[in-house]
Amino acid sequence: MPPRPPAELGAPVSEIETPALVIDLDLFERNLATMADAVGGSGVRLRPHAKAHKCPDIALRQMASGAIGVCCQKVSEAEVFVAAGIPDVLLTNEVADPRKLRRLADLSRTARIGLCVDGPAHVARLAQARAGHEGRLDILIEIDVGQGRCGMPVGPQLVDLARAIDAVPGLSFAGLQAYQGKAQHLRAPQDRRTAIGHAVERARIAKSMLEGTGIACPIVTGAGTGTFALEMTSGIYTELQPGSYALMDADYARNAFDGPVFAHALTLHATVISTAVPGQAVLDVGYKGAAVDSGLPVPVSPATEVLGMSDEHTVLRQPERAPLAVGDRVILLPGHVDPTVNLHDWFVGVRDGRVETLWPITARGAGL
Amino acid sequence: MPPRPPAELGAPVSEIETPALVIDLDLFERNLATMADAVGGSGVRLRPHAKAHKCPDIALRQMASGAIGVCCQKVSEAEVFVAAGIPDVLLTNEVADPRKLRRLADLSRTARIGLCVDGPAHVARLAQARAGHEGRLDILIEIDVGQGRCGMPVGPQLVDLARAIDAVPGLSFAGLQAYQGKAQHLRAPQDRRTAIGHAVERARIAKSMLEGTGIACPIVTGAGTGTFALEMTSGIYTELQPGSYALMDADYARNAFDGPVFAHALTLHATVISTAVPGQAVLDVGYKGAAVDSGLPVPVSPATEVLGMSDEHTVLRQPERAPLAVGDRVILLPGHVDPTVNLHDWFVGVRDGRVETLWPITARGAGL
Numbered sequence: 094m095p096p097r098p099p100a101e102l103g104a105p106v107s108e109i110e111t112p113a114l115v116i117d118l119d120l121f122e123r124n125l126a127t128m129a130d131a132v133g134g135s136g137v138r139l140r141p142h143a144k145a146h147k148c149p150d151i152a153l154r155q156m157a158s159g160a161i162g163v164c165c166q167k168v169s170e171a172e173v174f175v176a177a178g179i180p181d182v183l184l185t186n187e188v189a190d191p192r193k194l195r196r197l198a199d200l201s202r203t204a205r206i207g208l209c210v211d212g213p214a215h216v217a218r219l220a221q222a223r224a225g226h227e228g229r230l231d232i233l234i235e236i237d238v239g240q241g242r243c244g245m246p247v248g249p250q251l252v253d254l255a256r257a258i259d260a261v262p263g264l265s266f267a268g269l270q271a272y273q274g275k276a277q278h279l280r281a282p283q284d285r286r287t288a289i290g291h292a293v294e295r296a297r298i299a300k301s302m303l304e305g306t307g308i309a310c311p312i313v314t315g316a317g318t319g320t321f322a323l324e325m326t327s328g329i330y331t332e333l334q335p336g337s338y339a340l341m342d343a344d345y346a347r348n349a350f351d352g353p354v355f356a357h358a359l360t361l362h363a364t365v366i367s368t369a370v371p372g373q374a375v376l377d378v379g380y381k382g383a384a385v386d387s388g389l390p391v392p393v394s395p396a397t398e399v400l401g402m403s404d405e406h407t408v409l410r411q412p413e414r415a416p417l418a419v420g421d422r423v424i425l426l427p428g429h430v431d432p433t434v435n436l437h438d439w440f441v442g443v444r445d446g447r448v449e450t451l452w453p454i455t456a457r458g459a460g461l
Numbered sequence: 462m463p464p465r466p467p468a469e470l471g472a473p474v475s476e477i478e479t480p481a482l483v484i485d486l487d488l489f490e491r492n493l494a495t496m497a498d499a500v501g502g503s504g505v506r507l508r509p510h511a512k513a514h515k516c517p518d519i520a521l522r523q524m525a526s527g528a529i530g531v532c533c534q535k536v537s538e539a540e541v542f543v544a545a546g547i548p549d550v551l552l553t554n555e556v557a558d559p560r561k562l563r564r565l566a567d568l569s570r571t572a573r574i575g576l577c578v579d580g581p582a583h584v585a586r587l588a589q590a591r592a593g594h595e596g597r598l599d600i601l602i603e604i605d606v607g608q609g610r611c612g613m614p615v616g617p618q619l620v621d622l623a624r625a626i627d628a629v630p631g632l633s634f635a636g637l638q639a640y641q642g643k644a645q646h647l648r649a650p651q652d653r654r655t656a657i658g659h660a661v662e663r664a665r666i667a668k669s670m671l672e673g674t675g676i677a678c679p680i681v682t683g684a685g686t687g688t689f690a691l692e693m694t695s696g697i698y699t700e701l702q703p704g705s706y707a708l709m710d711a712d713y714a715r716n717a718f719d720g721p722v723f724a725h726a727l728t729l730h731a732t733v734i735s736t737a738v739p740g741q742a743v744l745d746v747g748y749k750g751a752a753v754d755s756g757l758p759v760p761v762s763p764a765t766e767v768l769g770m771s772d773e774h775t776v777l778r779q780p781e782r783a784p785l786a787v788g789d790r791v792i793l794l795p796g797h798v799d800p801t802v803n804l805h806d807w808f809v810g811v812r813d814g815r816v817e818t819l820w821p822i823t824a825r826g827a828g829l
Binding site: 096097099110111112123144166167169180185186188189190192211212214215217235237241242243244246254274294364365366367368369370373375377378380381382384385386401402403404405406408418420429431432435436437438457458459460 | 464465467478479480512533535537546554555557558560561579580582583586603605608610611612613614621642725732733734735736737738741743745746748749750752753755769770771773774776786787788797799800803804805806824825827829
């Protein structure tokens with residue numbers, strides 16, 4: 094039973110069933126244009142991260158707006174985007190399961206596929222898994238540039254690993270993944286500059302180390318919405334991976350930005366289902382429709398405060414003027430775009446007060 | 462593209478692709494038997510909450526183990542369970558949207574359907590929405606028994622509302638929803654007894670108030686896994702709504718129990734994808750596969766500690782003995798069963814080390 098979309102094409106916004114993720118198409122298109130303007134002419138390639146939206150319709154619009162391909166985090170995500178016609182996918186993550194590695198190799202027959210590794214174990218598994226297959230994978234070595242999660246330390250073992258990659262038939266060492274995720278949500282621009290300055294320095298040393306031994310390092314990739322302008326002008330990064338910029342969220346709203354500013358194109362529409370407890374209005378969405386890992390959703394219309402959340406409910410403080418009634422609409426900014434999108438099956442695209450598009454979130458739940 | 466299951470029937474547990482939600486079928490069946498034993502002979506009916514598992518295969522087994530039907534939270538959930546053959550569904554929530562109310566009325570042609578209201582606005586909307594439809598709905602008034610979320614205060618307006626319900630063709634006042642959700646995770650049995658003592662008292666007063674004016678109140682429903690034995694022996698509650706008992710989670714593991722104890726039948730299987738940063742092992746699951754609203758998942762095999770989580774990763778402290786390697790399996794207890802289940806499309810049921818069943822989580826994402 095495929096989930097029903099929460100709206101009909103052409104319907105007024107007020108008739109969208111809730112909870113629903115709604116995209117303001119004007120703002121969304123402006124965000125894509127803002128990013129294209131920011132990156133255009135820099136000589137650096139834009140490869141937006143599809144983990145943020147999981148939606149082929151958005152990825153195809155990003156391609157039309159200058160992207161060279163997309164990033165994914167999961168093999169099953171990559172399968173969705175290749176099936177939708179994206180010709181170039183980088184998996185910005187490590188993969189251990191030989192069956193998943195074989196599926197990636199299969200995908201590489203119809204699209205250019207890149208994958209990250211951060212140690213010899215991955216290369217051994219790739220060598221084993223690809224036996225008998227004909228695919229070809231670009232392999233990037235992930236280096237730890239301050240994130241402290243995945244990624245090798247920068248040192249001479251990079252050279253050994255790059256050589257080991259090139260020694261496996263069908264694998265090509267293609268460069269470095271140098272993503273500093275922790276820097277994205279540092280609130281002050283100066284703190285982000287310091288963090289990315291360190292990342293750039295690590296990437297520069299790693300690249301020099303490889304090139305010094307005659308190993309070409311054509312790709313250095315990283316960056317997110319919070320810092321992409323810094324990596325872009327570093328002289329080292331060749332690709333950028335921002336994801337959130339297309340839709341945005343309340344967590345990014347807490348960043349101070351001194352570069353391009355993106356609009357909040359994504360909102361979560363909800364309906365008041367109870368006002369029985371004085372001073373409160375209760376919405377028809379909770380943890381199952383709004384991720385709270387990076388903070389609560391923020392009510393923007395009406396502007397009020399979230400008093401509490403549970404699996405199925407969000408409790409708002411009743412606005413003093415114009416209190417909410419059962420059936421009223423409330424519009425929230427999602428706390429964190431990526432895991433919130435992963436809870437929904439549809440984006441409802443609106444313009445001029447009407448539903449213009451219904452985009453399936455095809456890679457929703459693609460976790461394998 | 463319907464999501465692929467993470468395992469094949471008959472495969473050894475070690476070959477389940479990850480991340481995957483795995484049910485130990487022996488423990489699951491023991492939990493159902495423990496609940497049936499606890500409730501059997503009490504004269505109180507068991508109506509497990511399907512929001513916890515969203516899985517018709519589990520609901521049908523609960524029915525076979527003595528349940529009279531299930532509870533749901535959403536109309537689209539109820540549609541899934543009625544389509545699967547559940548003959549009696551109570552929606553333990555308020556619904557504002559007239560289209561959803563019409564869909565519920567439609568469902569009532571093939572199953573017995575109950576719904577909660579907590580004020581006159583809901584009854585007016587029901588009256589309006591059901592025009593021209595032939596369904597019949599049992600209506601329960603939700604009273605606030607200490608949860609402070611939805612629910613009317615206990616007072617004479619209950620009588621007016623019950624009369625207003627019965628005045629609408631096709632609606633029957635059927636009783637009270639008196640759920641104290643906050644009590645479920647009070648850690649000490651004495652604190653839960655105090656909270657439920659208060660809830661029982663509120664429900665008793667409300668029922669007396671109604672019956673004193675000649676209005677029958679055949680159903681009083683509430684309770685969860687943390688407190689059901691208290692409501693069961695209250696002499697007031699006639700139905701129980703526990704959901705988590707079938708699978709359990711790390712949040713319930715922090716409760717001290719002095720009644721029936723349920724086993725942790727549900728685990729989240731994950732795979733180590735990186736050990737490049739010293740002292741850490743990084744798993745292939747993050748916020749998109751494990752809800753963190755009620756605390757982090759807990760690694761049980763090997764027993765170690767979660768150092769951090771992000772959208773796609775969980776970082777573990779490396780066990781000092783037998784450090785984890787890339788490709789190793791790690792088994793975690795989900796932090797909170799309901800929203801974690803809602804992130805997955807399949808339960809993998811295992812017994813004697815092999816995959817015995819693959820149960821689709823059909824109502825996953827059913828939020829409308």
